[in-house]
Amino acid sequence: MMSKKHIALYMCALLALAACAINVSPTAFFYQDAEQKPLDTTKLHAAIQKDEMSAGITQVELTNQQGIVLRGVAVSYANPIVNIVFFADNRMSVSENNSVIHRLGQLPANVLWLDYQGVGASEKASKLSINAIKQDALTQFDYVKNAFDPSLPTVVHGRGIGSYFASYVAANRQIDALVLDGAFNNISDLIANMVPGFSNSFTSMKLHDDVHSMQIAPILRHYEGPLWLVVGEQDKITPYSISQQLLKDAASSKKYISVxxxxxxxxxxxxxxxxxxxxxxxxxxTQ
Structure with a gap:
């Protein structure tokens, strides 16, 4: 996630301009690297060898609708029972989180994970757009049938901020199951939890249209497939109460939660x- 320090500095700057309201654009909370970085799977190779497992690692490059190249990996573990399309949290690149791929692979599973545009190894747009990242999410999901065995069920897994993009895919594609890991419901609550007490300094937040649309509950009210919400007992950014409410909102009759x-x-x-x-x-x- 974007650090509390960066969020606090951003809010203080806005306070100097307006004492009663703030404008929340995508750049206020969605992290972007200053420069593109090489894709690194060194630790993933090492973890696979250490555990004496078999897995194939393919570096993936996809060109999105904007002409921007998204980079990541498709990792195929032996005897998989499921394909997983993974949408990461803020500040969470493939290269710096090889361990997450390996943990998922041990299910066992095939895992597809591409860095968001402007993050890690992916190219950066001249202007950050949440709508563009939503389209990237669909592009990533559509790639799965070319990357892995299409006869296996495909799970869409969203971590933190990625829980919204995973939910968006669930609303626009036929998926087999949805996993929301440390999910939020709306951006205003997410920011308030990241910087406790800041909301007391303002009367309101004004969300840009594409930011305002980042709500998960309205999607879950129409999603009827298998759903698993997972949340940390000590999670203060997206606490259990949020996942609990999302579980209640979900239309699925096959919904579960784990703390x-x-x-x-x-x-x-x-x-x-x-x-x-x-x-x-x-x-x-799957059985």
Whole structure:
């Protein structure tokens, strides 16, 4: 996630301009790297060898509708039971989070993960657009049938900010299951949780249209497929109460929630308990 320090500085700058309201644009919360970085899978190779597992790693380049190249990996583990399309959290690039891929691969699963535009190894647009990233999410999902065995079920997994893009895919494509990991419901609540007390300094937030549309509950009210919400017991950014409400809002009759003991916002998948719960969720519709 974007650091609390950066959010606080941004809010203070806005306070100097307006004492009663702030304008929230995508750049206020959606992280972008200053420069593009090479894709690095060194730690992933090492983890696979250490655990004496078999997996194929393919570097992927996709050109989106804007002509921007998105880069990431398609990792195929032995005897997979599912394909996973992964949408990351803020400040979460493929190169710096190889361990997340390996954890998911141990389900076992095939995993597709592309860096968001302007993040990690992907190219950057001249202007950040949430709508463009939503279209990128569909492009990434559509690529799966070329990357992995199409006879396997495909799960869309969103982590943190990625929970919205995963939900957007679920609303616009036929998926087999949806996983929301540390999910939020709307941006104003997310920012308020990231900087406790800041909302008391303002009377309102004015969200740009594409930011205002980033709400998950309205999507879940129409989504009827298998749904798993996972949240850390010590998550203060997207606390359990949010996932609990999303679970209530969801139309699915096959919906489940898991609270990961002692886990913070960024640490759910580090827990063996979380992986065990993940396997149980998959078993409900893959067997």
């Amino acid at each position: 990961i003991p002692k886990a913070t916002h960024n640490a759910t998948l580090k827990s063996d308990y979380a992986i065990t719960e993940y396997k149980q969720f998959l078993a409900r519709f």
